[in-house]
Amino acid sequence: MAKLTILSDRCKGCGLCVEVCPKKVLGFDKKSLNAKGYRPASAIAPENCVGCAFCARMCPDCVITVER
Amino acid sequence: MAVVFEKSRSLTDEILTYCPGCTHGIIHRLVAEAIDDLGAQSSTIGVAPVGCAVFAYNFFAVDMMQAAHGRAPAVATGIKRALPDRIVFTYQGDGDLASIGMAEIMHAAARGEKITTIFVNNAIYGMTGGQMAPTTLVGQVTTTSPYGRKEELCGKPIRMSEIIAQMDGTAYAARVSVHDPRHVMEAKKAIRRAFEAQRGGEGFAMVEVLSTCPTNWGMTPIEALKWVATDMIPYYPLGVYKDSSKGAA
Ligand SMILES: Cc1ncc(C[n+]2csc(CCOP(=O)(O)OP(=O)(O)O)c2C)c(N)n1
Ligand code: SF4
Ligand code: SF4
Ligand code: SF4
Numbered sequence: 001m002a003k004l005t006i007l008s009d010r011c012k013g014c015g016l017c018v019e020v021c022p023k024k025v026l027g028f029d030k031k032s033l034n035a036k037g038y039r040p041a042s043a044i045a046p047e048n049c050v051g052c053a054f055c056a057r058m059c060p061d062c063v064i065t066v067e068r
Numbered sequence: 069m070a071v072v073f074e075k076s077r078s079l080t081d082e083i084l085t086y087c088p089g090c091t092h093g094i095i096h097r098l099v100a101e102a103i104d105d106l107g108a109q110s111s112t113i114g115v116a117p118v119g120c121a122v123f124a125y126n127f128f129a130v131d132m133m134q135a136a137h138g139r140a141p142a143v144a145t146g147i148k149r150a151l152p153d154r155i156v157f158t159y160q161g162d163g164d165l166a167s168i169g170m171a172e173i174m175h176a177a178a179r180g181e182k183i184t185t186i187f188v189n190n191a192i193y194g195m196t197g198g199q200m201a202p203t204t205l206v207g208q209v210t211t212t213s214p215y216g217r218k219e220e221l222c223g224k225p226i227r228m229s230e231i232i233a234q235m236d237g238t239a240y241a242a243r244v245s246v247h248d249p250r251h252v253m254e255a256k257k258a259i260r261r262a263f264e265a266q267r268g269g270e271g272f273a274m275v276e277v278l279s280t281c282p283t284n285w286g287m288t289p290i291e292a293l294k295w296v297a298t299d300m301i302p303y304y305p306l307g308v309y310k311d312s313s314k315g316a317a
Contacts, residue, residue: 060097062093064073067071068069
């Protein structure tokens with residue numbers, strides 16, 4: 001089990017993290033917008049996270065911290 | 069629990085001014101991580117370009133200068149010669165480095181200036197709204213090549229890594245990409261090596277990083293990553309073009 005911390009207010013909703021996650025952990029929260037008006041990425045299936053940090057390494061905005 | 073990934077110390081907490089999904093952000097992080105790995109945060113001086121990365125001085129938590137368009141290698145030369153114990157790097161786009169700044173980069177390499185250049189090749193002028201760059205691919209549509217770049221009119225795009233590798237003063241020249249996590253890890257190694265070459269006094273070092281401009285390419289960020297793989301890499305082969313620690317490539 002791994003732990004993700006997503007700083008939603010830094011997120012620009014680009015979707016690169018969602019695209020590269022091999023475990024389909026990430027998605028977009030359709031109900032929320034952040035302060036900049038972007039739809040932030042969030043962990044929709046956190047229990048599947050293996051802590052590979054692919055998401056964090058592809059995020060251009062350093063939104064995601066991964067612990068394992 | 070142990071931290072597997074967290075933001076580099078050599079980046080500030082400023083929100084980047086880049087468009088969503090623009091890989092300038094990934095490249096900033098890799099540069100910052102290389103500075104962390106060298107333990108050089110307090111002894112590094114960066115030179116920001118003109119282009120979308122003009123505000124890089126707000127994003128790197130190291131001393132920074134900002135140079136006139138294309139002149140970053142000349143400014144870095146002055147800094148390095150005055151303060152030879154510092155790690156000095158330039159961060160430049162393809163318009164900045166391969167067009168208006170062609171003379172400065174060529175002569176910095178020819179002199180074997182002990183600086184590190186991070187060359188972000190996104191095949192377009194990003195900041196000014198998507199005009200053709202010397203690196204724009206044949207057939208690529210830009211605002212100044214609305215029917216696609218024509219070889220008869222503009223020739224073929226310039227491959228800078230291959231050119232820089234030919235210069236005797238160059239210690240290290242490599243082309244990498246950041247379009248997927250595996251390539252990001254490889255890019256990280258190349259950038260780190262380019263900083264180590266400077267620390268070892270080996271000569272000029274440049275890493276060309278293939279990067280996206282979803283906004284001016286007219287693509288989603290994910291389509292743009294795919295375009296790097298399908299269209300850019302075939303023309304701009306990845307690899308180490310020169311490494312003085314291993315002899316010429
Ligand atoms: C002397 C001078 N000429 C032209 C410009 C206009 N200008 C600003 S950014 C730019 C090109 C930026 O493209 P690139 O270097 O590829 O960086 P990107 O924005 O794509 O990251 C140009 C031509 C300028 N600022 N100064
Ligand atoms: S750490 Fe790996 S498995 Fe977990 S969300 Fe990120 S990419 Fe997916
Ligand atoms: S890659 Fe980063 S900025 Fe893009 S959606 Fe994911 S968390 Fe947000
Ligand atoms: S214009 Fe292009 S290069 Fe500039 S920040 Fe936007 S996507 Fe990146």
